Amino acid sequence: MVPVDEEEPPLAVEIDDVVEHEIPPVGVTVITGYLGAGKSTLVNYILNSQHGKRIAVILNEFGEEIGVERAMINEGEGGALVEEWVELANGCICCTVKHSLVQALEQLVQRKERLDHILLETTGLANPAPLASVLWLDDQLEAAVSLDSIITVVDAKNLHYQLKSHNDSSSFPEAYHQIAFADVVILNKVDLVSSENSDTPLEDLEKEIYNINSLARIIRSVQCQVDLSNILNCRAYDATVCNLHVTHLEALLEENKKLSTRDLHDSSVRTLCICEPKKVDFDKVRIWIEEIIWDKKYGMDVYRCKGVLSVLNSDQLHTLQVVRELYEIVPTREWKDGENRINKIVFIGRLLNEEILIDSLRACTL
Structure with a gap:
């Protein structure tokens, strides 16, 4: 005869998942x-x-x-x-x-x-x-x-x-x-x-x-x-909301097309917008950004940069931000159905050369 424990096993009680709310910075x-x-x-x-x-x-x-x-x-x-x-x-x-x-x-x-x-x-x-x-x-x-x-x-x-x-x-x-x-x-x-x-x-x-x-x-x-x-809670550097600027970036690209040849080669501080319809390789884009802001390979002085990237082998929209020598490229959300999956990047700085930027970004698609 098998002995029976006098104490009954404890009943399993379902416990709601405890959600820890992180304190926002x-x-x-x-x-x-x-x-x-x-x-x-x-x-x-x-x-x-x-x-x-x-x-x-x-x-x-x-x-x-x-x-x-x-x-x-x-x-x-x-x-x-x-x-x-x-x-x-x-x-x-x-x-x-x-x-x-x-x-x-x-x-x-x-x-x-x-x-x-x-x-x-x-x-x-x-x-x-x-x-x-x-x-x-x-x-x-x-x-x-x-x-x-x-x-x-x-x-x-x-x-x-x-x-x-x-x-x-x-x-x-x-x-x-x-x-x-x-x-x-x-x-x-x-x-x-x-x-x-x-x-x-x-x-x-x-x-x-x-x-x-x-x-x-x-x-x-x-x-x-x-x-x-x-002026408060702009969240200008929050990667999760940067995709809200996609429409703005598209408007800047249209405005950029109206610039004259003289404007495109102006050496003063200005804004320049470029786009590339083909998907880019993530590692190549990272090296490209580092060559621009760290190595000064193309002789340009970039102060700020914002953009959205369409990355190879990824269904996520990536956002790009640059502040002087610092940068980040992070996935932020899924591309929406019917959304135009092109790379849109805005540069602010001196000695910006549109032709070089377009050609060197295009090399990141090969």
Whole structure:
């Protein structure tokens, strides 16, 4: 006779799958602009607005190592230099820190209260490229914060003069750099520009900006009073939403066809769009990008690049992004039925040569 256990085996109970919700990174917006354009006006506008968001604002001067040298805050109309975190009435917080940018941001996101956003203002002569590189693909910050966008404030009254004065782009003027790297350009002080008192109407100024950077969205403003929803949570560097720009890329390609031969060989900072209907080899495209941005094989100086790729042996749309010497190519979604599966790439930079770019991309299809 087989003995029977007195204890019954436990009943199997179905347990719902536990879904762990990852805490999304805090978006960081870099605010840049030429001297006197209105960066501080924009920051003060945000500091004093009743937006209901917890926004950390750091106003900085960045040295060679991109360390945070100081941070000044403005409470209402009076300014103060502080040595610790200061919380304003509308939920914004400001600070003075003596550490590196990475350490300062880590301190912010480790605070007890969850932040909605972080704003980082550069000096008027700063090139935003190093900041974009640190914030976009820095391993230390990847989980905690993410680069949301670069906002460039420009002075509508003086922009044409600034660009004209630095027409020799070999001097790498900051005004060109700041526009070239921008995701959003705030065309400020539009109230000071009219057909009566200006040789350059607003439409012409927007065309100058567009010629430098056709990817950027232009917002007109007076005293930088803008709808914050247009400058926060842009997700300009989020690969999962980059495919939303496909229509924009197609429009840029059509516009590019209208350019004259002189425009195509212009050596100043500008936007150039190319396309290739055949599928490309992933490894060849990766090598091609590295030859352009690392090896300078073709003599071009690329600041920014965005595109969508149709890759061999893959049913997924791949997105391409470049910020100076950094780049990523990632699959983002399935191609839709009936969608035109062609490669569309937009370059922003100097000495861009359309013929070389088209031919060298085409070589990636062989």
